[in-house]
Amino acid sequence: MVDLEKNRKYWIAGEIETPVGKVAQVSTRLVSGDLLGSWKARWGINRMNYTVSPGLYAVGTPDQNSPVLVTANYKLTFDALRKELSDLAAWILVLDTKGINVWCAAGKGTFGTEELLVRLGKEKLAQVVSHRTLILPQLGAPGVSAHMVMQYSGFRVVYGPVRAGDIKEYIQAGLQKTPKMRAVIFNTYDRLVLTPIELVAAVRPSLMIFGLLFILNSVGIGPFGIVDLYAYIGAVLVGCFLTPLLLPWIPGRAFAWKGYLLGFIWAVLVNTLNGWPGELTYSWLRSIGYLLVLPPTAAFLAMNFTGASTYTSLSGVLKEMRIAVPAIVVSIVSGVVLILVNNLIGS
């Protein structure tokens, strides 16, 4: 049971009486606080702590015949669900997934059979509803065995649509799923909202690299200057932002390859901005150094987007990494050596 006194949240609209006590009634409208919270989570601010208390909630005025929707306790997930439930009377059972979304939590098993069974018992759901059907998001299926839940609780698990936006239609159609509701899509907007966290993740290693270059400058193995700075930042943007955004249109299948390709174009562009094909403002050794360092930098960052994508398999990523990781290391190391040698003979 969600302790209403302790958990008085702005998105709780009221409370309703049930045979097992009071249940919080949630609003189906997102307000500025929710939108700001989503934005912050996307940028990695307070992302690991953006949770709602696990437990039973009500939407509208549900009764013993109302459908039960099961979800994760990541607030972004909870918001995505409740905002689609206007004019509906339903129960929401929030599992304790440690603030992780349904798909990732299912992969870990926290959105799983055991947690579901425990939560069913804790919330005494069997006394709240008279039917025995639980609607789970389809993407929770990697963590839950429907037949085990049935065996241990008597509740029948049905897997609803992938997207919360289809739930109303799904319920109104008598829990019938269309093929469209079942398919995972990964459109440009879906990819776009996932890029900020990639950029945030790249900031810390980047600061370490800047620190290192600063030290090298001060001990005389420089100078690393403005060209190095924008060349590097460009490669990071190519790997973390541009490659994810243009993913379906970049030739090839491996993410590292896609990142490499765009990174290579960027490296050529950097050299072109500095004089190619005519006289360069820096030595040819340095220009080759850029060609060796920038593309694999973008490739590495692009490879990390496999985790955010919705279609990469573990076997595929392992295969990609077996080739990409050694190639990336060799290329970056030789490029760095070239640039350092160039700096040493140049100074």
Added chain:
Amino acid sequence: MKTKYLKNVVTLQLQEEKCTGCGICIEVCPHNVLALTGNKVRIIDKDSCMECGACAKNCAFGAIGVRSGVGCAAAIIIGKMLGTEPSCGCSDGGSSGCC
């Protein structure tokens, strides 16, 4: 637009003799990898499988096998460094981009 990943790497396997054709695997598959033909399920698009394991987990008859895991490079790197199975660092406060 359906974007495809690497070919011929997926570990998904189906033991037809155990399949009862109940179809729950088709129900949970996010990429339409499986289809019902007659009263048996078949793998129709293996390369689209992302090895999430939903089908295997929900098959009451043990007809499906797959080495499931996260297709996430950052998770694999972290797993290698810590000597554990690839697992998203997300819940441990890590800032890797996955999920």
